[in-house]
Amino acid sequence: MSPFLTSALLLVSTLTSTTAQSPSIPPPIQTQAYGNLTGISNVSTPACPSLGACHILVARGSLEPPGYGSIGAIKDRILARVPGSTAEAVDYPAVIKPSYVDSETDGVVAMKGLIGGFIANCDAKIPLVLMGFSQGAQVVSDSLVEQRGVRFPDNSSVDTVHPGSTLVRVAAAVMMGDPSSNLNGSTFHVGNATTHGLYPRTNNANFYATGLAERVKSYCDARDPFCASGKELGVHLGTIARYETQAVEFVVGMVKGFNRRSGNVNGSNGGGNSSTATPEPYTGLGRRRWEVMLL
Numbered sequence: 001m002s003p004f005l006t007s008a009l010l011l012v013s014t015l016t017s018t019t020a021q022s023p024s025i026p027p028p029i030q031t032q033a034y035g036n037l038t039g040i041s042n043v044s045t046p047a048c049p050s051l052g053a054c055h056i057l058v059a060r061g062s063l064e065p066p067g068y069g070s071i072g073a074i075k076d077r078i079l080a081r082v083p084g085s086t087a088e089a090v091d092y093p094a095v096i097k098p099s100y101v102d103s104e105t106d107g108v109v110a111m112k113g114l115i116g117g118f119i120a121n122c123d124a125k126i127p128l129v130l131m132g133f134s135q136g137a138q139v140v141s142d143s144l145v146e147q148r149g150v151r152f153p154d155n156s157s158v159d160t161v162h163p164g165s166t167l168v169r170v171a172a173a174v175m176m177g178d179p180s181s182n183l184n185g186s187t188f189h190v191g192n193a194t195t196h197g198l199y200p201r202t203n204n205a206n207f208y209a210t211g212l213a214e215r216v217k218s219y220c221d222a223r224d225p226f227c228a229s230g231k232e233l234g235v236h237l238g239t240i241a242r243y244e245t246q247a248v249e250f251v252v253g254m255v256k257g258f259n260r261r262s263g264n265v266n267g268s269n270g271g272g273n274s275s276t277a278t279p280e281p282y283t284g285l286g287r288r289r290w291e292v293m294l295l
């Protein structure tokens with residue numbers, strides 16, 4: 001068993017069917033876990049990066065402590081590969097109880113806020129990258145193409161697609177273990193899952209209508225309890241480790257391409273024009289209450 005798995009802290013929680021806001025969500029056994037976060041930088045930098053770099057928005061998985069969560073490992077590798085780049089963690093509850101729906105909706109609202117801030121403040125030549133694990137993966141996909149899924153209540157306040165002028169700023173997005181995964185006709189899935197997630201997306205077409213399908217990857221393997229409605233927690237937990245390198249290469253390639261088209265760099269590297277922004281300590285820690293139930 002990999003160090004990732006053996007060091008994972010298993011957190012198990014049962015979602016009841018009686019939460020006030022989400023009576024239509026059935027009560028699957030919800031399990032979540034995270035690995036060793038020690039090496040992952042918690043620095044969050046709302047400042048715009050310099051031309052030639054990229055900005056990364058990260059949504060952590062359910063029950064991971066505030067910060068970047070385990071997918072922060074991928075963020076750190078991209079920051080190292082594209083010098084001068086900056087990252088921000090989405091500040092949202094990432095809980096399952098009392099309501100996954102409310103937590104995820106908060107995440108979508110917070111992610112949209114960060115996207116809006118980036119669009120308003122940063123040069124259009126700077127590529128934006130989104131990534132998320134588990135509940136955070138659904139935050140990423142919902143915030144891009146609307147929150148719509150089987151068994152997921154409609155909520156008009158988050159059922160909106162960004163204008164094209166916003167979406168063109170997104171160079172790449174990575175979803176790992178997305179519960180809204182729907183394999184129906186999707187070309188951006190990576191992995192051997194053959195079944196859809198717990199809350200399969202009903203508007204996959206939006207990925208194509210917006211042109212995003214070519215700039216996103218959704219990683220999911222068979223028997224994952226969340227993205228493939230399976231029963232093996234280990235498959236879910238291992239997703240980041242299994243696809244980390246592949247996802248880093250995908251994002252760096254997309255960022256390079258975006259920068260090349262923007263005329264920022266000569267295309268032989270992703271960045272190289274180092275940032276003048278001074279990273280600040282991440283202040284979001286502890287702002288949110290997070291709860292776990294240990295089994």
Ligand SMILES: *[C@@H]1O[C@H](CO)[C@@H](O)[C@H](O)[C@H]1NC(C)=O
Pocket residue numbers: 037038039040041042065066067285
């Ligand atoms: C980042 O924050 C997490 C969650 O509080 C913590 O476990 C981890 O040790 C921190 N990492 C660093 C490098 O400080």
Ligand SMILES: *[C@@H]1O[C@H](CO)[C@@H](O)[C@H](O)[C@H]1NC(C)=O
Pocket residue numbers: 007036037038039
């Ligand atoms: C967690 O990762 C850090 C940095 O890689 C390492 O120093 C530490 O020994 C690890 N802790 C455990 C319990 O694996």
Ligand SMILES: *[C@@H]1O[C@H](CO)[C@@H](O)[C@H](O)[C@H]1NC(C)=O
Pocket residue numbers: 021101102105106109153155156157158
């Ligand atoms: C809909 O989303 C908003 C946030 O935009 C949230 O405040 C509200 O509680 C949600 N409503 C439902 C029914 O989930």
Ligand SMILES: *[C@@H]1O[C@H](CO)[C@@H](O)[C@H](O)[C@H]1NC(C)=O
Pocket residue numbers: 150182184196200201202
């Ligand atoms: C997948 O596609 C089939 C055929 O169009 C449809 O009947 C089914 O409802 C779809 N499933 C999901 C989860 O979207």
Ligand SMILES: *[C@@H]1O[C@H](CO)[C@@H](O)[C@H](O)[C@H]1NC(C)=O
Pocket residue numbers: 192221222242
């Ligand atoms: C799916 O892929 C994973 C990772 O490569 C592998 O470990 C697993 O055995 C595969 N599962 C099936 C059902 O093919």
Ligand SMILES: *[C@@H]1O[C@H](CO)[C@@H](O)[C@H](O)[C@H]1NC(C)=O
Pocket residue numbers: 266267268269272
């Ligand atoms: C292009 O980038 C490479 C790698 O950073 C660098 O060595 C080279 O000098 C650059 N060429 C130009 C014309 O800027």
Ligand SMILES: *[C@@H]1O[C@H](CO)[C@@H](O)[C@H](O)[C@H]1NC(C)=O
Pocket residue numbers: 050051272273274
């Ligand atoms: C960084 O990029 C800016 C804007 O393109 C340019 O003016 C500046 O000369 C670059 N600096 C370096 C060290 O390449």
